[in-house]
Amino acid sequence: MGKKLTARKEDYSKWYNELVVNADLAENSAVRGCMVIKPYGYAIWEKMQAELDRMFKESGHQNAYFPLFVPKSLFEAEEKNAEGFAKECAVVTHYRLKTDPNDNSKLIVDPEAKLEEELIVRPTSEAIIWNTYKGWIQSYRDLPILINQWANVVRWEMRTRLFLRTAEFLWQEGHTAHATKAEAIGEAELMNNIYAEFVENFMAIPVIKGTKSENERFAGAVETYCIEALMQDGKALQAGTSHFLGQNFAKAFDVKFASKEGNLEHVWATSWGVSTRLVGALIMTHSDDNGLVLPPSLAPIQVVIVPIYKGDDQLAQISEVANDIASKLRAAGVSVKYDDRDTQKPGWKFAQYELQGVPVRLAIGPKDLEKGNVELARRDTLTKEVVSQEDVVGIVTGLMTTIQENLFSRAKNYRDEHISKVDSFDEFKEVLKTKGGFLSAHWDGTSETEKAIKDRTKATIRLIPIEGEKEAGQCVFSGKPSQQRVLFAKAY
Amino acid sequence: MGKKLTARKEDYSKWYNELVVNADLAENSAVRGCMVIKPYGYAIWEKMQAELDRMFKESGHQNAYFPLFVPKSLFEAEEKNAEGFAKECAVVTHYRLKTDPNDNSKLIVDPEAKLEEELIVRPTSEAIIWNTYKGWIQSYRDLPILINQWANVVRWEMRTRLFLRTAEFLWQEGHTAHATKAEAIGEAELMNNIYAEFVENFMAIPVIKGTKSENERFAGAVETYCIEALMQDGKALQAGTSHFLGQNFAKAFDVKFASKEGNLEHVWATSWGVSTRLVGALIMTHSDDNGLVLPPSLAPIQVVIVPIYKGDDQLAQISEVANDIASKLRAAGVSVKYDDRDTQKPGWKFAQYELQGVPVRLAIGPKDLEKGNVELARRDTLTKEVVSQEDVVGIVTGLMTTIQENLFSRAKNYRDEHISKVDSFDEFKEVLKTKGGFLSAHWDGTSETEKAIKDRTKATIRLIPIEGEKEAGQCVFSGKPSQQRVLFAKAY
Numbered sequence: 001m002g003k004k005l006t007a008r009k010e011d012y013s014k015w016y017n018e019l020v021v022n023a024d025l026a027e028n029s030a031v032r033g034c035m036v037i038k039p040y041g042y043a044i045w046e047k048m049q050a051e052l053d054r055m056f057k058e059s060g061h062q063n064a065y066f067p068l069f070v071p072k073s074l075f076e077a078e079e080k081n082a083e084g085f086a087k088e089c090a091v092v093t094h095y096r097l098k099t100d101p102n103d104n105s106k107l108i109v110d111p112e113a114k115l116e117e118e119l120i121v122r123p124t125s126e127a128i129i130w131n132t133y134k135g136w137i138q139s140y141r142d143l144p145i146l147i148n149q150w151a152n153v154v155r156w157e158m159r160t161r162l163f164l165r166t167a168e169f170l171w172q173e174g175h176t177a178h179a180t181k182a183e184a185i186g187e188a189e190l191m192n193n194i195y196a197e198f199v200e201n202f203m204a205i206p207v208i209k210g211t212k213s214e215n216e217r218f219a220g221a222v223e224t225y226c227i228e229a230l231m232q233d234g235k236a237l238q239a240g241t242s243h244f245l246g247q248n249f250a251k252a253f254d255v256k257f258a259s260k261e262g263n264l265e266h267v268w269a270t271s272w273g274v275s276t277r278l279v280g281a282l283i284m285t286h287s288d289d290n291g292l293v294l295p296p297s298l299a300p301i302q303v304v305i306v307p308i309y310k311g312d313d314q315l316a317q318i319s320e321v322a323n324d325i326a327s328k329l330r331a332a333g334v335s336v337k338y339d340d341r342d343t344q345k346p347g348w349k350f351a352q353y354e355l356q357g358v359p360v361r362l363a364i365g366p367k368d369l370e371k372g373n374v375e376l377a378r379r380d381t382l383t384k385e386v387v388s389q390e391d392v393v394g395i396v397t398g399l400m401t402t403i404q405e406n407l408f409s410r411a412k413n414y415r416d417e418h419i420s421k422v423d424s425f426d427e428f429k430e431v432l433k434t435k436g437g438f439l440s441a442h443w444d445g446t447s448e449t450e451k452a453i454k455d456r457t458k459a460t461i462r463l464i465p466i467e468g469e470k471e472a473g474q475c476v477f478s479g480k481p482s483q484q485r486v487l488f489a490k491a492y
Numbered sequence: 493m494g495k496k497l498t499a500r501k502e503d504y505s506k507w508y509n510e511l512v513v514n515a516d517l518a519e520n521s522a523v524r525g526c527m528v529i530k531p532y533g534y535a536i537w538e539k540m541q542a543e544l545d546r547m548f549k550e551s552g553h554q555n556a557y558f559p560l561f562v563p564k565s566l567f568e569a570e571e572k573n574a575e576g577f578a579k580e581c582a583v584v585t586h587y588r589l590k591t592d593p594n595d596n597s598k599l600i601v602d603p604e605a606k607l608e609e610e611l612i613v614r615p616t617s618e619a620i621i622w623n624t625y626k627g628w629i630q631s632y633r634d635l636p637i638l639i640n641q642w643a644n645v646v647r648w649e650m651r652t653r654l655f656l657r658t659a660e661f662l663w664q665e666g667h668t669a670h671a672t673k674a675e676a677i678g679e680a681e682l683m684n685n686i687y688a689e690f691v692e693n694f695m696a697i698p699v700i701k702g703t704k705s706e707n708e709r710f711a712g713a714v715e716t717y718c719i720e721a722l723m724q725d726g727k728a729l730q731a732g733t734s735h736f737l738g739q740n741f742a743k744a745f746d747v748k749f750a751s752k753e754g755n756l757e758h759v760w761a762t763s764w765g766v767s768t769r770l771v772g773a774l775i776m777t778h779s780d781d782n783g784l785v786l787p788p789s790l791a792p793i794q795v796v797i798v799p800i801y802k803g804d805d806q807l808a809q810i811s812e813v814a815n816d817i818a819s820k821l822r823a824a825g826v827s828v829k830y831d832d833r834d835t836q837k838p839g840w841k842f843a844q845y846e847l848q849g850v851p852v853r854l855a856i857g858p859k860d861l862e863k864g865n866v867e868l869a870r871r872d873t874l875t876k877e878v879v880s881q882e883d884v885v886g887i888v889t890g891l892m893t894t895i896q897e898n899l900f901s902r903a904k905n906y907r908d909e910h911i912s913k914v915d916s917f918d919e920f921k922e923v924l925k926t927k928g929g930f931l932s933a934h935w936d937g938t939s940e941t942e943k944a945i946k947d948r949t950k951a952t953i954r955l956i957p958i959e960g961e962k963e964a965g966q967c968v969f970s971g972k973p974s975q976q977r978v979l980f981a982k983a984y
């Protein structure tokens with residue numbers, strides 16, 4: 001706390017990093033690329049977890065836990081998946097340290113404790129899970145298997161950023177097994193829809209649903225469904241993915257089942273996940289130059305009450321009113337903090353809770369006491385008004401919905417304004433440069449064209465939209481025929 | 493499912509392993525010493541997590557997340573802690589794989605991707621956390637820090653057993669920082685008491701509170717508080733530990749604070765944890781030769797209803813009654829499964845739910861339908877009775893408390909019967925051999941004596957009791973003076 005954040009216009013990426021650290025969300029650790037998620041940031045993640053977990057369970061999924069390590073021979077079994085992750089794997093090669101013979105206070109890796117087979121720290125768990133499912137599946141009666149895991153994973157990224165791209169991150173990964181192709185595709189679509197619902201309703205972030213082009217598909221998937229969001233700087237962010245894996249993993253791990261008809265068939269698979277990266281999306285969708293802005297559903301503290309007083313008598317009078325309001329709000333299901341610390345001044349507290357994105361701030365001073373009022377400040381609009389103590393509980397309770405909706409519609413307006421139809425490559429480059437956002441353009445469907453556009457502009461195909469009308473046209477780059485527009489953008 | 497478990501009397505350890513696997517709690521994985529926690533086992537762990545998390549938060553703690561990896565130089569900073577864990581560390585030495593030049597379908601560790609400094613997969617997180625706290629603590633105003641982490645840890649154990657001792661396990665680890673020694677000791681004691689309350693009230697496992705002898709203390713602790721439980725085979729199991737770490741980690745990581753008086757002082761620390769090992773304790777406290785027995789508070793399914801029917805008409809009639817009972821029980825907060833699958837016979841279902849420890853089973857057949865009755869079976873006592881459909885909801889709701897209490901008092905009677913006062917070493921050996929359990933004996937307070945007894949009997953000091961009267965006497969081994977009896981036992 002203390003000094004102001006860098007303005008977004010000045011340096012968006014600097015603003016982001018300062019916000020994450022100053023609002024006490026996370027910080028870099030002593031381990032290259034790994035972050036410490038601080039209590040305030042973790043409390044937001046816990047709220048996301050609780051809601052997702054509820055949605056997963058309601059849709060018939062169960063949690064389980066699989067090993068952190070994947071033996072190299074399993075890791076390499078599904079070739080495309082292995083290829084996709086091989087370059088960013090943390091590898092365990094030894095299982096013991098010993099005292100350094102040259103310096104008794106130091107430890108060295110014991111060369112005699114070398115593993116026969118190296119262990120990969122999971123970058124994703126398809127391999128270890130499908131190797132396990134092999135033992136669980138004999139007949140169609142054992143299907144479907146609908147399992148989710150909350151876990152940490154490691155991908156050795158070279159350029160990391162807090163929440164957005166870290167060497168270790170927290171996520172959930174669903175891994176399901178099905179008797180038919182149609183059922184597996186249905187599951188992959190269902191989970192993509194659940195993600196969309198969660199991100200829109202709970203995080204107040206509008207998303208577009210689509211599928212990925214081959215270039216952007218998950219390593220080992222037949223089809224990747226995704227939801228994409230737009231950040232304030234005009235860059236897209238992949239908020240969640242759900243993969244139809246076909247029979248790729250079942251074939252790699254030889255997982256077959258006896259069908260009702262008595263045939264031995266390979267099992268169909270999906271996997272799907274969202275991660276702590278969503279906290280980055282949350283920040284870059286709603287926040288402003290004063291700091292974090294939180295939708296009420298994700299706010300660890302929804303309302304803060306700050307007393308403005310001189311002397312203990314005045315504080316006692318204000319506290320009586322504040323505690324009464326707090327207990328009524330709590331009874332209405334609103335989380336409230338009454339900050340009567342005498343170690344910090346009201347102005348400091350105002351700035352701190354603004355920085356940390358508390359949706360509603362109530363202040364009570366001697367004049368308010370006299371007149372039976374409270375000063376109410378909204379974090380999303382930065383507006384203030386004076387309301388009567390009588391009405392404040394009803395108003396604040398209503399604001400929980402109002403603010404949630406306002407944040408969503410504000411973000412949706414911004415997003416909608418930043419989807420531009422472009423019909424020539426010059427226009428493509430111009431709009432990308434001047435306005436950013438999603439470019440809705442025709443594409444000939446080839447990886448070559450996608451790559452050529454990426455090389456020239458850094459924009460990639462974020463998704464092939466699922467919803468909306470499909471109009472035919474000519475590829476913005478090659479002029480060849482196109483079945484529908486797709487969305488390009490620069491992305492996180 | 494299908495074949496009976498080995499009887500406990502025949503081979504306790506075989507019974508345990510069969511139960512864990514057959515009741516679908518967990519299984520061994522392809523990674524040496526690492527287990528897969530299956531959905532049913534994980535659901536029990538989730539219930540434990542939820543209750544502990546609530547207790548931690550109510551006592552003022554917050555969750556956070558710290559990196560999986562510990563750089564070797566940090567790991568070795570606190571010497572005793574490093575020594576204690578160095579021999580069982582998974583070590584990451586490389587961050588990339590590459591295609592095997594001799595076989596394109598295989599991967600090998602890329603020798604050019606060797607880390608400058610090796611990373612230890614956390615066996616416990618004091619080092620990485622205290623290195624972080626250094627940045628968070630300047631003044632007494634920054635204290636106390638009361639943080640908990642839910643995480644996986646890795647200790648490379650050579651002899652592993654599902655839940656009880658696995659190379660990777662799940663746990664929570666609290667790490668707190670305080671301005672004074674007294675406050676830190678108070679925290680360590682508080683958390684040991686919270687563990688005792690949780691294990692007794694929620695898991696129905698009686699425990700004894702105490703401190704550890706120097707031999708058994710956590711590596712790096714000044715004092716280790718613990719709770720110990722007694723398993724059915726007469727062996728003790730450490731159910732939770734809470735450590736007063738003194739200033740050891742503050743000194744190792746140079747963490748000082750400015751006191752109110754303006755002096756620069758080292759911070760005082762605690763850490764405390766319980767793990768998935770508690771699931772092992774749960775099994776070995778309550779279960780029987782028919783399988784798992786669960787206290788209602790931990791049962792993923794508290795009541796199962798099984799219809800016994802011929803034909804669809806009868807099923808429809810029974811289902812009407814069953815669904816009515818189920819919805820009334822759910823309204824009373826009881827979790828119910830109505831198992832009307834036609835793929836399995838009632839006898840198979842009975843055996844399955846018995847194996848999985850469902851506390852109450854209701855069966856409804858044609859005769860019950862006629863007479864307005866239900867057959868009720870209790871898992872803890874293996875008793876059956878016929879009750880009227882009118883009374884069943886009230887009876888079952890009441891049983892949730894009755895069964896919980898019965899399991900606790902049964903386990904407590906067994907435990908109390910297996911605490912034997914012994915006053916000579918011959919008696920010590922005899923009782924240990926014939927009866928097992930805790931031996932309450934005088935000890936001269938030296939590590940030499942403790943070690944000599946361990947070498948001769950495999951029994952260790954489980955704890956120095958905190959509660960109860962302290963009577964002086966002579967050491968059971970050396971005859972030297974002793975201030976109080978301590979509890980010896982063979983242990984898991």
Ligand SMILES: [Zn+2]
Nearest residue numbers: 234418435436
């Ligand atoms: Zn714009």
Ligand SMILES: [Zn+2]
Nearest residue numbers: 726910927928
């Ligand atoms: Zn006995």
